Amino acid sequence: MRLATTIRPYDWGSVTALPELFGTEPTGRPQAELWMGAHPGAPSTVAGIPLNDLITRDPAATLGERSTARFGPALPYLLKVLAIERPLSLQVHPTTEQAGAGFADENARGIPLDDPTRTYKDTSHKPEMVCAITPFRGLCGFRDPAATADLLDRLRLPDLRSWTGTLRSAEPRTALRTVFAQMLDDASGPLRDQVEHALIGTGDDELAPYAGIARACPGDPGIVAALLLHHVDLFPGQALYLGAGVPHAYLDGIGVEIMANSDNVLRCGLTTKHVDVPELMRVVDFTPAGPHLIHPGHDTAGEHHYRPPAPEFALIRYDLTGEAAHTLPGGVPRIVLCLDGETRLGEGLTLRPGRSAFVPAAAAPVRVSGKGTAYCAEPGAFTL
Template identity: 40%
Template sequence: MLTPISNDPRDYSWGSPTLIPALEGRQPTGAPEAEIWYGDHPGCPSRTPDGRTLDVALADAGRPALPFLLKLLAAASSLSIQAHPTRAQAQEGFAREERAGIPRDAADRLYRDDNHKPEIIVALSDRFRALVGLRPLAETRRFLSVLAATGDDVPAGVAQLQSRLAVDDDGPAAERALRDVLAWALDEADAATVASVAAALDAAADTGETEFADEIAVLRAAASDFPGDGGLIVALLMNLVTLRRGEGLFAPAGVLHAYQSGLGVELMAASDNVMRGGLTPKHVDVPELLHVLDATPAPAPVIRPRPLADGVDVYDTPVDDFLLERVTVTVAGDTVRVAVHGPTIALCTVGEVVVAGAFDSAALRPGAAVHIADEDAVEVSGTGELFLAQPGS
């Protein structure tokens, strides 16, 4: 059974006013359009043609809630730096805050449910930028040496970082040093210290620095958007990744990430548990962030699609909550058959495609989606691109 679903864009301040309208082929409203949610998450459930929200429609049919949430995400400036808990951490934290009587919609509530929130984003724009994971220390020290050489005196914040990160590149010492730096940046570094790092970034840009030119540009934008925010120092420690269209980025539990710019398809476990690490006016709980943090320095976890069948690619992730596939039909008249395993959402991102089940079908254009239930497979025809989100194996 196929049920069309739709939703309104969410107008978060970091959203792009143009990327989602361009995908859907309509005029921008002038307001930021940051995300469109496709799913039954109570924070913003999709609507069905009969006017019900998808969560209500599934409950009325006796179906369980979806284990995942699919989104279109369009960023024009940095999202908050954040990390998500493991399932065990979420269960413990949720129970703790329930016992404490903290309202689930309170601004300082951290655990709004008892689930983990691994996520993957796949670039739809030609370039999608993100900060993700803590950069290997040797690279960070090289970056700091560039910032230290921008004047006669080493800027105070840069000198602090060089001193605190003068440890072995790998192992427990590196992880302890990074945890200590994050705690210092978010709890102790004053506005003047953060400003000294921002000034060093400005000076480095003026020198025509090339190796870290992209990092400098991203960090300067963050410093302008969030003046005095210690998250600038956290961001300086993170990998900057530029995804090309079709490439993905996986953020498992504990890994810091902050999307910067571009349009993507995002798929995550059905959760709203977020520990923030700066670049945000929202609540930052440093001890809880450090509790869930994976401080292992490593390159960014970029995922490239793996061919599964003709016209079907899969994005492999080590979680059982979701599976993301991309279906491409390039020749009119061709049909691509895709197996489905449980409740599925199909989202069109290019062209015009028809999704057909055993007894019904749905025509989709970019931005349109359909919920699929009680099907073993669907057939996709037309010409275009479709993403399928379904439970993991």
């Protein structure tokens, strides 16, 4: 089923990246996220019918027995292409339990789902994975607090000694919770201004990513809090996984992103959207941890399987050479995206760059061929 899809024009997106990638005309506005899936916020359509409506009409045919039994009558994942020109918000995602409690609480308080101050849009967690198409940079997870203290020392600001002292002396999670909260507190505004000024003036290569954030988001409290997080560089083909509670922010690049079918985001900075620091502080995991990179398995020549520890989704990258074909077995719902070149599904459907198709569970096994690069989204491992 050929999909018609939506591009979200968020202000952090690039005006030119997706048009250049897909060979389309720029609109003059940022084109940030191409959405492919059945999320009610921007569902893809088949011949004008929203995909979520097609799934509701016949979940057995569209999703299959295994997916429906495990995840209910809804597509369990959402596929996107991101084109990032300036930093996204500093954010975390909740667990399923936290999302359910937060959703019920906001409903009880009468906050409409489309209210911009609403935090919980659904009852799902939102693990996600991004696979780099171009060099891709982001922030992910808390650095060891003593290492962050060493980094802050390089700014040569005496007023930071209270934070660096806490980072070096307190139990790591307590230290990070304390300093993170203070960095976001309005009372720290003058000190944040000092840090922002020092970052912009530094020539230190290790501080350069944070200096870029300071230039892009002047006056934002997230600039200082970002210094607590690892900086991550992904090369094309590398993937990063983010579980519940892990603070992160993408900085620039183009990537294919797949996630659980949710829009639950708690933000604390680097954004003009709703910020909910108290709720974020309740949800964030303050355990220091390095970035969780996902290394693709090469099960078959030309296939690269990304299997993150999330049951809702997995991703396959096909490097199509014009010769060998690949087979998609039946039984589970899939979305196939042509990233570049040409992708053929069976004998009857050809996808050009930026175009996608839904392969319902009831479909017979489908041959994937062509010449270029394609991505296939599917549910992850089933535990029935």
